[in-house]
Amino acid sequence: xxxxxxxxxxxxxxxxxxxxxxxxxxxxxxxxxxxxxxxxxxxxxxxxxxxxxxxxxxxxxxxxxxxxxxxxxxxxxxxxxxxxxxxxxxxxxxxxxxxxxxxxxxxxxxxxxxxxxxxxxxxxxxxxxxxxxxxxxxxxxxxxxxxxxxxxxxxxxxxxxxxxxxxxxxxxxxxxxxxxxxxxxxxxxxxxxxxxxxxxxxxxxxxxxxxxxxxxxxxxxxxxxxxxxxxxxxxxxxxxxxxxxxxxxxxxxxxxxxxxxxxxxxxxxxxxxxxxxxxxxxxxxxxxxxxxxxxxxxxxxxxxxxxxxxxxxxxxxxxxxxxxxxxxxxxxxxxxxxxxxxxxxxxxxxxxxxxxxxxxxxxxxxxxxxxxxxxxxxxxxxxxxxxxxxxxxxxxxxxxxxxxxxxxxxxxxxxxxxxxxxxxxxxxxxxxxxxxxxxxxxxxxxxxxxxxxxxxxxxxxxxxxxxxxxxxxxxxxxxxxxxxxxxxxxxxxxxxxx
Amino acid sequence: xxxxxxxxxxxxxxxxxxxxxxxxxxxxxxxxxxxxxxxxxxxxxxxxxxxxxxxxxxxxxxxxxxxxxxxxxxxxxxxxxxxxxxxxxxxxxxxxxxxxxxxxxxxxxxxxxxxxxxxxxxxxxxxxxxxxxxxxxxxxxxxxxxxxxxxxxxxxxxxxxxxxxxxxxxxxxxxxxxxxxxxxxxxxxxxxxxxxxxxxxxxxxxxxxxxxxxxxxxxxxxxxxxxxxxxxxxxxxxxxxxxxxxxxxxxxxxxxxxxxxxxxxxxxxxxxxxxxxxxxxxxxxxxxxxxxxxxxxxxxxxxxxxxxxxxxxxxxxxxxxxxxxxxxxxxxxxxxxxxxxxxxxxxxxxxxxxxxxxxxxxxxxxxxxxxxxxxxxxxxxxxxxxxxxxxxxxxxxxxxxxx
Numbered sequence: 001x002x003x004x005x006x007x008x009x010x011x012x013x014x015x016x017x018x019x020x021x022x023x024x025x026x027x028x029x030x031x032x033x034x035x036x037x038x039x040x041x042x043x044x045x046x047x048x049x050x051x052x053x054x055x056x057x058x059x060x061x062x063x064x065x066x067x068x069x070x071x072x073x074x075x076x077x078x079x080x081x082x083x084x085x086x087x088x089x090x091x092x093x094x095x096x097x098x099x100x101x102x103x104x105x106x107x108x109x110x111x112x113x114x115x116x117x118x119x120x121x122x123x124x125x126x127x128x129x130x131x132x133x134x135x136x137x138x139x140x141x142x143x144x145x146x147x148x149x150x151x152x153x154x155x156x157x158x159x160x161x162x163x164x165x166x167x168x169x170x171x172x173x174x175x176x177x178x179x180x181x182x183x184x185x186x187x188x189x190x191x192x193x194x195x196x197x198x199x200x201x202x203x204x205x206x207x208x209x210x211x212x213x214x215x216x217x218x219x220x221x222x223x224x225x226x227x228x229x230x231x232x233x234x235x236x237x238x239x240x241x242x243x244x245x246x247x248x249x250x251x252x253x254x255x256x257x258x259x260x261x262x263x264x265x266x267x268x269x270x271x272x273x274x275x276x277x278x279x280x281x282x283x284x285x286x287x288x289x290x291x292x293x294x295x296x297x298x299x300x301x302x303x304x305x306x307x308x309x310x311x312x313x314x315x316x317x318x319x320x321x322x323x324x325x326x327x328x329x330x331x332x333x334x335x336x337x338x339x340x341x342x343x344x345x346x347x348x349x350x351x352x353x354x355x356x357x358x359x360x361x362x363x364x365x366x367x368x369x370x371x372x373x374x375x376x377x378x379x380x381x382x383x384x385x386x387x388x389x390x391x392x393x394x395x396x397x398x399x400x401x402x403x404x405x406x407x408x409x410x411x412x413x414x415x416x417x418x419x420x421x422x423x424x425x426x427x428x429x430x431x432x433x434x435x436x437x438x439x440x441x442x443x444x445x446x447x448x449x450x451x452x453x454x455x456x457x458x459x460x461x462x463x464x465x466x467x468x469x470x471x472x473x474x475x476x477x478x479x480x481x482x483x484x485x486x487x488x489x490x491x492x493x494x495x496x497x498x
Numbered sequence: 499x500x501x502x503x504x505x506x507x508x509x510x511x512x513x514x515x516x517x518x519x520x521x522x523x524x525x526x527x528x529x530x531x532x533x534x535x536x537x538x539x540x541x542x543x544x545x546x547x548x549x550x551x552x553x554x555x556x557x558x559x560x561x562x563x564x565x566x567x568x569x570x571x572x573x574x575x576x577x578x579x580x581x582x583x584x585x586x587x588x589x590x591x592x593x594x595x596x597x598x599x600x601x602x603x604x605x606x607x608x609x610x611x612x613x614x615x616x617x618x619x620x621x622x623x624x625x626x627x628x629x630x631x632x633x634x635x636x637x638x639x640x641x642x643x644x645x646x647x648x649x650x651x652x653x654x655x656x657x658x659x660x661x662x663x664x665x666x667x668x669x670x671x672x673x674x675x676x677x678x679x680x681x682x683x684x685x686x687x688x689x690x691x692x693x694x695x696x697x698x699x700x701x702x703x704x705x706x707x708x709x710x711x712x713x714x715x716x717x718x719x720x721x722x723x724x725x726x727x728x729x730x731x732x733x734x735x736x737x738x739x740x741x742x743x744x745x746x747x748x749x750x751x752x753x754x755x756x757x758x759x760x761x762x763x764x765x766x767x768x769x770x771x772x773x774x775x776x777x778x779x780x781x782x783x784x785x786x787x788x789x790x791x792x793x794x795x796x797x798x799x800x801x802x803x804x805x806x807x808x809x810x811x812x813x814x815x816x817x818x819x820x821x822x823x824x825x826x827x828x829x830x831x832x833x834x835x836x837x838x839x840x841x842x843x844x845x846x847x848x849x850x851x852x853x854x855x856x857x858x859x860x861x862x863x864x865x866x867x868x869x870x871x872x873x874x875x876x877x878x879x880x881x882x883x884x885x886x887x888x889x890x891x892x893x894x895x896x897x898x899x900x901x
Contacts, residue, residue, distance in 0.1 A: 118799055140708070162655070197851070204625050254561060389647050390649040424647055425645045431651055454886070457885055
């Protein structure tokens with residue numbers, strides 16, 4: 001892809017490749033080490049497929065002891081390591097490096113314990129997100145965070161990315177649903193954070209680990225909260241003549257004390273693309289469509305449906321359909337869930353962005369996007385997690401037209417800048433990875449970024465874990481360790497007692 | 499001795515830079531309401547955030563609130579209540595337990611000690627609701643992390659990193675939290691007369707049902723009479739709190755009564771009495787006796803915790819009650835803190851951690867107040883401290899000696 005600069009491959013490591021492969025084979029026997037180019041090809045990218053790179057070697061450990069020994073070896077021998085779960089990252093978080101061992105955790109695929117009285121499941125990191133729900137649903141339980149890739153993405157990857165999903169305003173993100181981790185530090189030390197009990201005795205290392213994009217440690221076991229499935233769920237499909245009215249409706253629902261299980265918005269291009277594709281029955285004469293799902297006991301859902309319906313009409317809804325059956329509810333969602341492939345049908349290629357904005361800024365951001373769309377000559381369709389402000393603009397382009405990818409990337413970067421400008425952030429759930437790395441200074445100044453890198457230094461002072469991700473530039477830890485304040489040089493040496 | 503009371507963020511930065519230049523450790527406080535919690539400090543100087551206060555952003559429709567660190571939590575709660583909202587994690591107030599007035603805590607202290615309450619199982623603690631922070635590190639640098647939106651994975655979550663750091667990593671100057679609608683209605687079902695193990699099972703059944711129980715606590719016989727003016731005396735009380743819109747609360751209450759019909763007699767407590775009951779459970783009012791008798795806060799696996807209490811009772815006089823479906827145990831020791839016994843039993847029964855939240859200054863200086871960590875984890879915590887506060891000037895030794 002256009003000019004992605006990764007850390008320069010270390011010649012010394014490259015020249016030791018066969019020694020490294022031999023050493024890894026001694027730790028992980030059999031088919032657990034893959035070094036043939038053809039066999040490594042399947043690992044050369046994650047779900048951000050525009051970036052591809054063969055790793056130095058792939059290792060697929062099966063035990064915690066093996067993970068520990070691999071990391072210890074790499075630490076002692078200054079070999080970089082890129083951890084990988086299912087490889088569904090949308091930001092290039094698991095993109096291999098030419099001079100790094102790719103540590104694939106897919107063989108950690110066992111559910112270790114399901115404890116219903118304490119409502120937790122203890123699983124290995126390679127278990128898929130949906131796999132946890134599948135293992136407990138016969139007892140009426142589920143695991144709440146549901147990223148759209150849940151059929152494939154691993155829980156270890158969810159921890160690395162702090163994955164969300166459409167239900168997170170009500171049920172929280174991965175960080176709110178993980179109780180404990182076992183992880184291996186780059187030194188090979190195995191530590192446990194939290195467990196089946198709540199909170200920790202010291203610093204919230206669990207909170208720091210969640211969303212750290214594989215830069216702090218390798219997760220080998222995850223303890224998650226499981227919840228009783230809501231008794232019922234019903235949805236409303238509401239169309240509005242303007243996005244302002246839809247936005248006001250969302251605000252009024254929340255101001256009314258209602259936190260829906262899910263609340264999704266689509267703009268006109270997204271509605272049309274989805275309707276053409278799956279014929280969900282979406283109205284085509286509206287500018288904004290809301291899908292609002294309420295879940296819980298039947299009487300509660302019935303009660304809230306009527307409240308939400310009144311709020312929708314008060315805000316000028318032109319259509320409002322309430323699901324009368326599970327089939328109808330699923331049909332409402334079918335269009336929304338198919339929005340990405342639907343856009344894929346009307347355009348040879350698209351880029352999916354992932355900013356979050358304060359909800360009230362939506363009309364301003366949509367207007368800004370229309371201007372940018374004209375400026376770049378590229379179409380954009382929007383789906384929006386309206387409850388939590390997470391916006392996914394899909395930028396339509398054709399990779400076969402010279403410079404169009406580059407234009408699409410610039411357009412995307414401008415959208416994210418706009419998100420930050422209105423008080424939002426660069427990424428709501430896809431992660432920074434390599435994709436948004438260079439945009440970090442839009443949100444953070446040098447001091448902010450340096451303090452984040454110092455956290456990295458506490459966990460991995462040689463910067464061996466997943467280098468080239470998240471940070472535009474990783475300063476050496478020793479460099480960051482210098483103190484710039486010395487006696488007599490502070491602004492107010494004789495500080496008053498204010 | 500110098501007490502700095504900065505009124506601006508710049509003055510907070512300057513105070514830390516002064517401490518750095520003098521190599522003088524400082525104690526960080528708000529109003530000092532939790533000063534008697536944690537290891538006693540030996541610092542000569544203090545930075546008090548009490549005059550750096552005020553709400554900087556509150557947008558009810560956006561479910562977001564920002565305030566300066568010295569803002570009183572009680573004032574924030576009043577403001578939220580006026581708008582039908584609340585901190586859903588209902589931060590406890592340590593004041594009464596520690597022999598201080600209620601309502602003294604600050605916003606900064608709330609995050610630094612990761613406060614929460616009886617809704618912990620369902621709604622999390624402060625760390626689950628913090629969205630963003632501005633912080634002055636021990637390097638005298640102001641940094642920010644997070645933002646004002648719920649969904650944000652841009653960079654490491656240093657906001658969570660500040661939770662439960664007890665002022666040892668940095669001084670949070672301004673904090674942004676997610677706020678949520680306050681429940682319209684609340685009712686508590688009280689199951690009478692259960693033994694601790696029976697209560698643990700009843701609470702597990704209730705919490706694992708579709709009744710959406712917001713909180714589950716158990717007050718054994720000798721504690722039960724010490725809440726809501728003695729209304730529950732005479733029998734142990736197992737409390738199940740239901741919240742939400744009235745039709746839903748009524749429906750779920752009926753369902754749960756059916757589910758627990760064989761457990762024991764069930765009575766209802768509703769409205770303000772229910773709210774008062776949970777506030778007293780939250781603030782450990784049964785042990786707010788004005789003494790310095792040791793009190794432990796123990797977090798364990800819910801179904802194991804009663805075993806710890808039963809074992810302890812074989813060797814020591816102990817008063818105990820449970821929150822969080824049994825997973826939070828408040829222990830008041832009649833004699834010595836028995837730290838080794840308590841911690842050995844936690845390990846035996848599935849793990850967890852114990853904090854000696856109340857004890858005399860000399861006891862807190864001599865015993866590890868916080869659960870000691872295994873060597874690699876302790877080393878990692880120490881490295882983290884060094885990265886935020888390399889000179890060790892912020893609340894040194896507040897959590898662990900030398901950190």
